[in-house]
Amino acid sequence: MVRRYEPLTVARLGALLADVDETRRWRLVAEFLEEYRWEPPERRALLLQQEPSATGDEHWDVFLAALTEHLAAKDGRGAPSWVETRSLRRFWFPFNTRAARVDAVVNAPAAFRRRGVFVSAQELNVA
Template sequence: MGYAPLTLQEVARRIREALTDPEGGEADAWRPIREFLDDFRAAAPEVRQAMIEARPEPTGDPRFEAYLAALAEHLAVHHGLRVPRWVEEPGRFLDRWWFPTRFRSLHAMALVESPAAFRRRGIFVDHTELERC
């Protein structure tokens, strides 16, 4: 059996495992996202839709629920794919803004640079967040 690229469903499962692992945590939850971005970039165009299409199960953290939806929407829009329906679910939006960086000095830049799919969910990232794709 050959290599299969990560899907957002698998990413969500790995995030959930990292967040519930007493030795893991939020820092480890970012690893599958980075791996997914690498896989997405390397995937053939006809494979990319399948990587974002299936609804990810809950991760246990509303911030990551919104982040995965933003990521799927952003990638779909920028790569000419269908935006999956699950990205519009109410649980895929945050009530409070989230800056997934520990550096407050980057917040102003993130407010300006964050892609629309992230901003509309209350997530603010700088331009380097998605450079891997």
């Protein structure tokens, strides 16, 4: 049986982020972003549509909402409605060094800042 390639969706990414360590999570995010970039713009919206299940870590649940909104905005589209229900009460700096915190405060994309997730755009490009 030959399996046809299917790009990773944000819902599938959320499922994969559950019960893995931080290093593996960032590798999965990088893989998702790479696959997303290769998809034609008209297909990208489908990769973001379905709401991911809870990962078991509120930070990552909110990160997925911010990432979804960020990617949709970069493509000139609105985000799916499910992203509106996710935000943090306390700021989260995934890369928590002094330099990374300063960079994230200055350069975090709006979709991340408004949800309390401080990650710089540079880190999303190389995640």
